[in-house]
Amino acid sequence: MPLERHADLRQQSEWLNAQLASDDALVVVIWSQMNLVRLTSGIPEPVYLRISDAALILGNATEVIYLGHDGQAPVFAADLAQLPERRVLKILGHAAPECEMVNLRRIGTLLEPGQASILALARAMAYWHQNHKFCSQCGRKTHSKRGGHMRFCEACSSEIFPRIxxxxxxxxxxxxxxxxxxxxxxxxxxxxxxxxxxxxxxxxxxxxxxxxxxxxxxxxxxxxxxxxxxxxxxxxxxxxxxxxxxxxxxxxxxxxxxxxxxxxxxxxxxxxxxxxxxxxxxxxxxxxxxxxxxxxxxxxxxxxxxxx
Ligand SMILES: [Zn+2]
The missing domain is CATH 3.90.79.10 (Nucleoside Triphosphate Pyrophosphohydrolase)
Structure with missing residues (x-):
């Protein structure tokens, strides 16, 4: 895993907002447990969108998760879970031409291991959020905190962390x-x-x-x-x-x-x-x-x- 996770800093919303506003910020896209990759040479490459090209994606994302820093660049995952496929393809057609959503399980062996780890983390975190939208204690809606590394239930104060x-x-x-x-x-x-x-x-x-x-x-x-x-x-x-x-x-x-x-x-x-x-x-x-x-x-x- 090449990313520095900054587990302490990501708990501060001001710090997270500053990372998301940074010109260096990069976004990887998830939809329906699939990752966005470029396949122009036949060999898949992860797609990192610059934050300036990802406004529509971030605006439509169900979750935006801070994955960590790659050098100076904060890397976020955006999950377009709520959108139908047609809309996803249209948005991506503008933001990331010649790219497609693929199942990481199918292409994992073809990626550089560090890159596969980043895409796998994005997919795993998106899956966890999708499956913990409601509190298991009281049934109310939960929401994401700490850059997407915790969910919280306002109604009963339950804290929910990623599980494996x-x-x-x-x-x-x-x-x-x-x-x-x-x-x-x-x-x-x-x-x-x-x-x-x-x-x-x-x-x-x-x-x-x-x-x-x-x-x-x-x-x-x-x-x-x-x-x-x-x-x-x-x-x-x-x-x-x-x-x-x-x-x-x-x-x-x-x-x-x-x-x-x-x-x-x-x-x-x-x-x-x-x-x-x-x-x-x-x-x-x-x-x-x-x-x-x-x-x-x-x-x-x-x-x-x-x-x-
Ligand atoms: Zn609750």
Missing amino acids: DPAVIMLVEQNNPIDGIPRCLLGRHDKLPKRMYSTLAGFVDPVENLEQAVIREVYEEAGLRVINPTYVASQPWPFPASMMFGFRASTDDREIVIDNNELEHAAWFSADEMRSFGEFDGPNTEIALPPKDSIARGLIDTWLAENA
């Missing part, structure tokens, strides 16, 4: 395979794109630690009792509001018993088998691996490198 949903994602390895060839578990979820096999994953339950979530999810989805869940890395996953905690674990069990409500199929795969799988967005192969920007793929690629 923790989820675990785990690569499960077979202990002591009969033929000596290491294998790991991949499954096909009916919500995944066709052909794609991935590591198992699931949301963390209340009053459960991450390790317990790994053990429970693998048992629920594949009937395997894993041991030694070990944390590897995490990845924000703003589609729409998750944090993925990546783990490795292993099991003495061999027989997979899938939960058909969760998985269509799951199997043990060797490294050689997995190397024959295609890319999720590449030529048609029988089985494809998850996208390269996913932590699932990171877990798989690390395991493949260890089993070269």
Whole structure:
């Protein structure tokens, strides 16, 4: 994340107004959870509108969120959520010709990681605002404060902050395979794109630690009792509001018993088998691996490198 967030300064409305009035201010546009990008060369580039070109956009925005400073430039996200698509395209046709609204999930791998982070933050914050327009305590309308990093209910003084949903994602390895060839578990979820096999994953339950979530999810989805869940890395996953905690674990069990409500199929795969799988967005192969920007793929690629 290249932006300096200024978490203290953004609580002051005078400071925020000064940033929004600055000639250096830049605006990224969100609509319907999509981001504005330029695709002239076929490779997407984020579009930062100068504040002087963004008056109509800011005037029509449901939310204007301060994302942070990129050097001297304050960067804001403007969400055009309330407008119909036709109107959005008309406004953008003037402000940002040759640009279009795209799903970040589709183009994430093509962006420079820092730029992808900024667009993801804009999308995640816009999603949070859209889904917290009313107070969960008293049902009245809430409004944005602190540059869009808090919502507040005047009626009952509730303060509402952005929330993320923790989820675990785990690569499960077979202990002591009969033929000596290491294998790991991949499954096909009916919500995944066709052909794609991935590591198992699931949301963390209340009053459960991450390790317990790994053990429970693998048992629920594949009937395997894993041991030694070990944390590897995490990845924000703003589609729409998750944090993925990546783990490795292993099991003495061999027989997979899938939960058909969760998985269509799951199997043990060797490294050689997995190397024959295609890319999720590449030529048609029988089985494809998850996208390269996913932590699932990171877990798989690390395991493949260890089993070269
Ligand atoms: Zn309230």
